[in-house]
Amino acid sequence: MKDLANLFLRAKDWQLFLLLFVIPVVLEVSATGYIPASIRSWRELRPGGFVHIGLMFAGILCLVAWLWAVGSFLNPLQKPGVRLKLPFFRAALIYPPVYTIVFFAVFLTSGPPFQVVLPLHLLAIFCLLYSFYFVARSLVTVNKGKQVSFSDYAKVLVLLYFYPIGIWSIQPRINQLYAQNRNS
Numbered sequence: 001m002k003d004l005a006n007l008f009l010r011a012k013d014w015q016l017f018l019l020l021f022v023i024p025v026v027l028e029v030s031a032t033g034y035i036p037a038s039i040r041s042w043r044e045l046r047p048g049g050f051v052h053i054g055l056m057f058a059g060i061l062c063l064v065a066w067l068w069a070v071g072s073f074l075n076p077l078q079k080p081g082v083r084l085k086l087p088f089f090r091a092a093l094i095y096p097p098v099y100t101i102v103f104f105a106v107f108l109t110s111g112p113p114f115q116v117v118l119p120l121h122l123l124a125i126f127c128l129l130y131s132f133y134f135v136a137r138s139l140v141t142v143n144k145g146k147q148v149s150f151s152d153y154a155k156v157l158v159l160l161y162f163y164p165i166g167i168w169s170i171q172p173r174i175n176q177l178y179a180q181n182r183n184s
Contacts, residue, residue, distance in 0.1 A: 064097055140156055
C-alpha cells in the first residue's frame with residue numbers, strides 16, 4: 001500500500017490527469033454502446049457492459065487512492081494541534097466506493113425505495129466533499145505551518161473539487177512537499 005501511495009505522490013500532474021480524467025472519460029464515452037440507457041436487471045447488460053462498468057469503477061478507485069495517499073501523507077506533516085482526524089478521513093474515502101457497489105447490486109435487483117436511497121446517496125456526496133476538504137485544508141496547513149481559515153484553503157478546495165483542472169496546480173505542490181520530506 002505504501003508503494004502505491006508513493007507512486008501517487010511522485011506522479012507528475014499530466015500523469016494524474018491521464019489516469020484520473022482522460023482514461024475514465026474515454027471509457028465512459030466508449031461504454032455508451034455497451035450499456036443500455038435504462039437497466040432493470042443485471043441480465044440486460046451485455047458482457048462488454050460489465051467490463052466497462054468495472055473499468056469505470058477502477059477510475060473511481062484511482063481518485064480515492066490518490067486522495068488517500070495525499071491526505072495520509074500530509075496529515076503527519078502538520079502540527080499535532082491543527083491536524084484533522086485521519087480515521088474519519090479514511091472512513092469518508094471508503095464509504096463512496098462501497099456504497100457504489102452495494103447501490104448497483106441492490107438497485108439492479110430490487111430497486112430500493114427513494115426514501116432509502118436519498119440519505120445514503122447524500123452521505124456518499126458528503127464523504128467525497130469532506131475528503132476534498134481534508135486534503136485542501138491539510139495542504140494549505142502544511143504550506144503555511146499554522147492553523148488556517150476557510151479563506152486560506154478555499155481556492156485549493158475548489159481546485160480539488162474540479163480536479164481535472166486543479167490537478168495541474170495541486171500535484172506540483174505535493175511533488176515538492178514529497179521531495180522535501182523524502183530528503184529530510
